[in-house]
Amino acid sequence: MASVSIAHLGPSGTNAETAALNCATWLQQKTGQSALLHPYATIAQTLQAVAQGETQLAVVPVENSIEGSVTVTLDTLWQLDQLRIQAALVLTISNTLLSRATQLADIRVVYSHPQALAQCQHWLRQTLPAAQLVPANSTTEALTHLVEDTTIAAIASERAAQLYQVPILAQAISDYPDNCTRFWLLSLEPSPGGDHTSLAFIVHDSPGALVKPLQIFAQRDINLSRIESRPSKRSLGDYLFFVDLEADTRQPAVQSALKELEAYTETLKIFGSYSVIPI
Template structure:
């Protein structure tokens, strides 16, 4: 079952002095954390460590979905299993570069598996005779490349300065409009801002039409859904929950009534938070 209960209350706001995200230095997660806040950023080695810090009262930032590769499933599973809330989101452009040493003969390209997938066409057609290897993060790829001249890393531009490497090529992702949405996590969500989004998880009841009835709650009230995806519960084969985003704040009257009615159609419901919608960086251009 989901790790939280149906509750419209808000937990007390804590004084948060640090933003915690995924390291090592030079990752897109670090960049998202710094865009969210000018507070000190502490980098952890795993998503689980970030969630643990959030449970202890700090603010955490984790990747949630990419416009090319879809949802980051590990983040979804952690949201389902832990009593934490989404208090914000950050959307950043993912501009992959090829980093290494100018003049060196490249024999292998290393990066995080998702970054490699996002640059599949470039790696196939521009570097078609070079081996590709997945590592734990883009920053780990840069660390390896720094110590081996025959390696090149797919990584953010910022990592070149951080690790003293050259930018061999830039903008190598398959699609130029490549965005990743990061969630800002805490023990409280935000009051209504007038431009909000709500995220929730739910199990439908085991009967025909249960998903149709659940989604009808939103359609009847003209509530716009911006994300709907199923995910295995990891309890038994064929058992799934749904993760859903809708435009609006759970404490506004219309949305609050919708969620009360939704409870009648589902087996379990967990509200993950209401928070201001992020600005699409492409709209700033």
């Protein structure tokens, strides 16, 4: 049986790779197929890889319990609307400070992915108030800046520290102990169905335009677990809305709601119904 290819944010050692490894294990248990992981430099490139057929699947972060939504994932998914969610996965995130310095007082610069920097912003402000914070494409890419400079540090995972043999200077530096990230597994195939559904829409520009779509779900007792606005990028003040439902599009009530929703939206995109993979 041929292997399935999975794109993820790389290089090796990122949280996205850990999520992809968990998805690979789940797929092997479910289908018997092994998986080959393919790292990409950015989240956008990861999604484009599966949209263009370079890989069969992609694993991307969509929401963090501390920092909120990963906007590049949402924006790119809206643009690449042929992608469908196959499953979700929630991964516990443990941020650590890696450096070749012997003490925190030596650190002058800290590199990491913007999400990781944001998840540790209070710790950084209190512990390294004078350090310059520099964003990188991924937590693992940040390690390339360390070399032998003992004034530089990077925020990454313990697994990355082991893979690249970089000392851990401080552990568990996230601002809140319950730090977890939700990932989506996507492909060009139809979604399999499940107890979660994700969609997005642009409403008509009129008074109460958002209230009416929300009432459609409330009237049918369909719970919304998340709603978030993003700029449509067409003009200032023009937004699109991402919504997660705790329901399956195969249910008659959901089908009825979506049909009615079309009348109140300018554009409606349904990314699929799916389940959460247990770890």
